Amino acid sequence: xxxxxxxxxxxxxxxxxxxxxxxxxxxxxxxxxxxxxxxxxxxxxxxxxxxxxxxxxxxxxxxxxxxxxxxxxxxxxxxxxxxxxxxxxxxxxxxxxxxxxxxxxxxxxxxxxxxxxxxxxxxxxxxxxxxxxxxxxxxxxxxxxxxxxxxxxxxxxxxxxxxxxxxxxxxxxxxxxxxxxxxxxxxxxxxxxxxxxxxxxxxxxxxxxxxxxxxxxxxxxxxxxxxxxxxxxxxxxxxxxxxxxxxxxxxxxxx
Amino acid sequence: xxxxxxxxxxxxxxxxxxxxxxxxxxxxxxxxxxxxxxxxxxxxxxxxxxxxxxxxxxxxxxxxxxxxxxxxxxxxxxxxxxxxxxxxxxxxxxxxxxxxxxxxxxxxxxxxxxxxxxxxxxxxxxxxxxxxxxxxxxxxxxxxxxxxxxxxxxxxxxxxxxxxxxxxxxxxxxxxxxxxxxxxxxxxxxxxxxxxxxxxxxxxxxxxxxxxxxxxxxxxxxxxxxxxxxxxxxxxxxxxxxxxxxxxxx
Ligand SMILES: Nc1ncnc2c1ncn2[C@@H]1O[C@H](COP(=O)(O)OP(=O)(O)OP(=O)(O)O)[C@@H](O)[C@H]1O
Ligand SMILES: [Mg+2]
Numbered sequence: 001x002x003x004x005x006x007x008x009x010x011x012x013x014x015x016x017x018x019x020x021x022x023x024x025x026x027x028x029x030x031x032x033x034x035x036x037x038x039x040x041x042x043x044x045x046x047x048x049x050x051x052x053x054x055x056x057x058x059x060x061x062x063x064x065x066x067x068x069x070x071x072x073x074x075x076x077x078x079x080x081x082x083x084x085x086x087x088x089x090x091x092x093x094x095x096x097x098x099x100x101x102x103x104x105x106x107x108x109x110x111x112x113x114x115x116x117x118x119x120x121x122x123x124x125x126x127x128x129x130x131x132x133x134x135x136x137x138x139x140x141x142x143x144x145x146x147x148x149x150x151x152x153x154x155x156x157x158x159x160x161x162x163x164x165x166x167x168x169x170x171x172x173x174x175x176x177x178x179x180x181x182x183x184x185x186x187x188x189x190x191x192x193x194x195x196x197x198x199x200x201x202x203x204x205x206x207x208x209x210x211x212x213x214x215x216x217x218x219x220x221x222x223x224x225x226x227x228x229x230x231x232x233x234x235x236x237x238x239x240x241x242x243x244x245x246x247x248x249x250x251x252x253x254x255x
Numbered sequence: 256x257x258x259x260x261x262x263x264x265x266x267x268x269x270x271x272x273x274x275x276x277x278x279x280x281x282x283x284x285x286x287x288x289x290x291x292x293x294x295x296x297x298x299x300x301x302x303x304x305x306x307x308x309x310x311x312x313x314x315x316x317x318x319x320x321x322x323x324x325x326x327x328x329x330x331x332x333x334x335x336x337x338x339x340x341x342x343x344x345x346x347x348x349x350x351x352x353x354x355x356x357x358x359x360x361x362x363x364x365x366x367x368x369x370x371x372x373x374x375x376x377x378x379x380x381x382x383x384x385x386x387x388x389x390x391x392x393x394x395x396x397x398x399x400x401x402x403x404x405x406x407x408x409x410x411x412x413x414x415x416x417x418x419x420x421x422x423x424x425x426x427x428x429x430x431x432x433x434x435x436x437x438x439x440x441x442x443x444x445x446x447x448x449x450x451x452x453x454x455x456x457x458x459x460x461x462x463x464x465x466x467x468x469x470x471x472x473x474x475x476x477x478x479x480x481x482x483x484x485x486x487x488x489x490x491x492x493x494x495x496x497x498x499x500x501x502x503x504x505x
Contacts, residue, residue, distance in 0.1 A: 146335070148331060148333060148335055149335055149337065151305050151331075152329075152331065152335045152348070152349075152352075153348070153352045154305070154324055155303045155304060155305055155324045155325070155327075155329050156324070156325060156328070156348075156349045156352035156353050156400055157324055157325025157352060157353050157354070158351075158352030158353070162351070162352050162354075166337065166348065166351070166352065167337070170337070170339035171339075245339070247338055247339045247340075247380050247382075
């Protein structure tokens, strides 16, 4: 309890101080600069549009969730292929790099053109963002497996299935989670960008609409919700990783 | 029964084993001593089925070991614990990999934790254990695997003198009641003579058998044996054979 207080205390204080300063500064400029509304105005905008938010949030959450699922599955698959067959590594490596150099802002409109205004193009964007870090760090985990551990299992007569269960999966899990943690915030951003280009629902649409109506207070509401969503998902993955990789706790604590 | 017949091995251009032959009858104990880098671990890895010798033949109970794993419980020089398993779960790795019943293996392992000085650490992670504790756990795992051919590569290397003596006693008593066939690699001549029925001395790389010294005392053996005149003369013979080869090669 005291430890969490000590960990959460300073950043919370800092945020409160920042908000207070912001309130003072934005409130004083009597012109009521619409591009930087005071926190109190953002709060009012939040209360006014609160009934709309759950629907948008659900859409964004669904897209992110499904996209992460697709991205993690393909990432793990690619990691297995790449670390199992050196030829596959040489063939796929340039393609993987290329897939990451296409900017999402360019790709998203194309995907909307191809796949329409529904969930599909956003899921593709999220999956694209997630799959690369997951593939890279899962492959690193698989390739770092101690050959002698593999030999140990093998010389007791353990076959492929035993090896997978006892060595490969546990060795790959921390890398998988590291990759997922890195990509998660970008994943949410990916879904939001996709929505802002063309969608019928979602936080990105909410932000884009508010922007077009010059309701910058609502834009800030949208940004805050997106940030909260990212943080909640991030914590969720951290908890999951701690539960599934309990032997890693020591290193977790030291960071 | 273990048969090694004119074993030769080279890693690339490096000749590691040159004409190593020995037999270990069922229920007997053979120790390998030799300077560092002479190929002792390589002999065990060949017997474990992990390395195919470039020359010669090796068999366990009449079946060639080349490409055939699962005939012997091999304890490598490194402890090779799985970092993601707690101590007790690590103890059953060999048994599980062999497809034995996990609950029976757990019970068997639990019963040994006290004797191996690991009581209270059943739920510890390997990184929370000392080097000596990890080695004892690796030895425990080898026994729980339930095979009656044991290949032990310096199983007591990381232990202090007292713990080492204690576990040697345990091993001697355990083997006196069982029918295991054992090949032990060690740097400790006393240990070799105390535990084994026959001690083979290997020359510096490429390893070849330069002396065979019998240790014909009944098991289990008392610690006081090390001061026995006959024991001391056999130890002198081994040390002399080790000295002949000159300084250890790498
Ligand atoms: N996989 C390998 N590839 C190439 N060379 C190897 C390999 N394994 C062992 N060697 C070499 O073979 C030689 C014998 O190695 P081995 O591990 O059998 O020695 P050892 O007698 O067990 O030594 P120590 O007492 O130090 O453990 C060493 O010179 C080593 O460098
Ligand atoms: Mg060795």
